[in-house]
Amino acid sequence: MDALIAKADAIRPVNKKRKTDKHDARPKPGPSKSSADADPTAASVSQHTALPRSLRPSSPPPEDAKKYSHIPNKKLRTHLTRQSTQNARSKKLLKDAELLLTEEAGLMEVEGELEKTWRVGQDEIATAAGQQAAQGRQEWKMDGGPYRTRYTRNGRHIAVVGKKGHVATFDWQTGSLHAELQLRETCRDVTFLQDHSHFAVAQKKYVFIYDRDGVELHKLKSHIEPTRLEFLPYHWLLVSVGNPGYLKYQDTSTGQLVVEHRTKLGACHTMCQNPHNAVIHLGHQNGTVTLWTPNLPHPAVRLLAHLGPVFSVSVDPSTGGRYMATSGQDGMVKVWDCRNWKGAVRTWQARGGGAEVEWSQKGALAVATGGSVNVYTKPSIQTPFAATVSPPLYLTHPVPHRPITSVRFCPFQDVLAIGHSAGVSTILVPGAGEPNFDSSEADPFENKKARREREVKSLLDKIQPDAITLDPSFIGSLAPPPKLSTAVDGGHDIPYARLPRYERLRVSGKADETEEGDADASGSDEEGEGGKGRLSKAEKEKKKMRGKNKSLKRYLRKQRKNVIDPRALAVRKRLEKEKAERRKARAIASGQEEPHKPSALDRFKRPS
């Protein structure tokens, strides 16, 4: 016993200290006793125990980690310190991650002031590019009407669809064709689903889903006369909008029609998705652009963007969906800031009517109007500029076949696919594509096994459709503080649910406090009749309480006057103070009163 106690400084008589402890426990100055300050029991234990190697910190804690020495609770302090150390460590390690970015982005630079990048033609770029990159310049001549295109997320495969029903999907780098269909009816749009193994086509009446070999898998009868399709890859939602003006979300993993929204804005021919929050942007005939999420029956944002019909909408992926470009039938191209919808950031007139717009991964904006495709680059199109002149041109390419119906940048490549009436041509846009892909998200070089694995993993990680909001970071952030607080003057904050019913009503502003007010009013009446009573005499007479049990009420009122509830008093005092402050502020604002000037004598003032 003594050994345990003496070692541990353990059992002491209740009232007095042990003699043996005395010289032991007293702290002595000097460096040799530094270990005695710590808990002796812990010290005795630590000699025989050791932290496993895997749990030992690999490096000393970084200096800039925040210390929480002001927090008295030991457990919380340790927890917070550990967290901040971990954060500081991982931040340091993040710098090392730049070593992983091995590939270099494309670019086109001029030396002199007089030289212009837009004077450089495709032939020149193709000759300057490497052999592999030069493959990106292609002309596919097809006769199926104006064509629309779509790349897979890894940029390896392309689907083209002609107005007259010609659908083809192929690996554009190796040139191997997956499927070619002649559907013999109007086809308006195409989109790949999770990868190139499935694609959906918006046909004359319904949406059809085909597999890689072109076998029809599903006819989605609930999507009527679709005009545009989008696929939200992380939510596994196929979104369609059509001539009836209904926006429909279909879950492609379960097959359920998740939700359909009636836009009430007529036939819709323009749709795009924001890849960072999965919000659907629709452009309408009356010039409005609306932003939709599955959980709201009305648009999250409604914006009057153009005076005529909206022709094309696109969202910038390089800034996390912060900028949106729209173009109208009137030929105006506008760039909007999605955080602040007060007018466009930049507006210009594109010659030749409605323009197709599309942002690339690195933030180049392609605008296809009339007979040419113009590409603009980043800082100039996103800086506010009052005049309606077009930003400096980066690259231009004439297309002789009108109309140009789609422009799509290829992910992870400097390639732009232009769909027009005579087929599809792809051009090289140096600096448009992201050079470093992440194999866990989208890999152009993945094999069959990796593709299957990714499909399963992404199905497991499928996000529920109701998690789509304008601000995707709300998941995992702190809940907003409750609006109802019951704390009075920093006193004990009783939870709302535990308050008695009357208090609960009072705090939420629903309590019927007229009687109390009555009592007050009658008191003030006696002081000054008609002084500043807001009700006229007739009104007051009209509202006066009449009834049988008046005497009881009077009795109760008197009773109530006797009760002095410190909480109620404090609340009343606080309310009065706030009222006085508000009145004063109003008086200052209207110029009736001078604002209080701070003076040196204020320090002697009693705090009120």
Place this chain on the structure above:
Amino acid sequence: MVKINVLQHAPSAHLPARPGDPTPTSRNLDPLMHPFARARERTRALNAVKIERMFAKPFVASLEGHVDAVETMARKPETLDIVASGSWDGGLIVHDVSRRTSLLHIEDAHKGKVSGVCFGQQDRLLSCGVDRNIKLWDSHKGYEEDDSGAGPSKRKPISVFPGKAAFNSIDHHRYDPLFATASNLVQVWDETKSAAVSNLTIPTSTETVTAVRFNLAEASVLASIGSDRSFTLYDIRTGKAERRIIMQMRSNALSWSPTFPTTVLLASEDHNLYTFDIRSLNTPTQIYKGHVAAVMSCDWCPTGLEFVSGGWDRTVRIWKEGVGSQPEVYHTKRMQRVMSTLYTGDARFVLSGSDDGNVRIWKAHASDKLGIITARERAAIEYRESLKARWKADAEVNKIARTRHLPKPVYKAAQLKRTMLEAQRVKEERRRKHTRAGESKPKAERKKVVIAEQS
């Protein structure tokens, strides 16, 4: 002169060099390349916690053999899976937990119930009963017939130590051939002597001692609990009671922490468990609330990070050290009042002995996988654990992790208990509100536990 550089990926860098090679992967940690990272991680956390609940099948096996309720169990020191159990019918069984067989079965070791068992040195087994005898057995021989040819059921003890009163508990010294018993007093015995070596009493008390336990680190320190709501510390070298506290309610079981020598765990009649640091006995270091009836038994995990308790409410609960609420709950339809609980030596399994005469084996962590785990599987399990820890503040994740199905009587009892405590609290608050300010101050829950401290 225009400088033109068009992006191109070298296939040699991204494709395997030879057919059998793994495909090279590339990484880009730019958050723009990973949209919805948080939402996806939350989904993964949600799946992880659902998987945990789906695989939570803690019951492993039941060891039969006793005719009546299992009163006491003891693990053989320095083994993982040899466990002795004693029952109300006077039977004594030594189980091999991993093989689920009984190594030794003595059908009437005592007349009346076996109230305590413990292992001594060299495969010896000590048992005490309400028949006022302590018997020392040799557990090594198993079922081999001994010289008398009496057969396994008529096994004779090596020696019998007669006492004056019915015994309640027994515990062996860590390395000396000494053991302590609890009856109406605490006695220390030597294995080689037929009478008690010393009697440890505290002068002012006339109690019945219900349990004794030796400290594991400082082997001469002995703790006991008694029916007069006391917890007493003795030193067998001085032969004196050193410290004693009287608590609000009596304790039913006690257990010393295997890793922290000054920590002791008490299972109390008031539905709670308490850990005390014996250096300051005036307040418990932590109250563990969860049982809805008296806690009948408790035992520490060999790692000292968890402990198990069994209660009158027919549940077994597994607690984390220092976390006073929301324990893991185990129950089955047929398990009755749990009178004894035990951890196995590898901390992977928990044993419970209950009124229905069965010793049940449970997993210590309900969703653990038994059998071989590959490295990839281990990595996935660890990732899921970290996800659960990271997202535990999320309401939905937390709800799934927290919710347990309880038998209806336990659920109702918990509900009733909550209502009663709430009513008590409200009444107390109102009483305080209507007395003069400052007259009665609220008392912390921890300060209410110990009534008196003596030394």
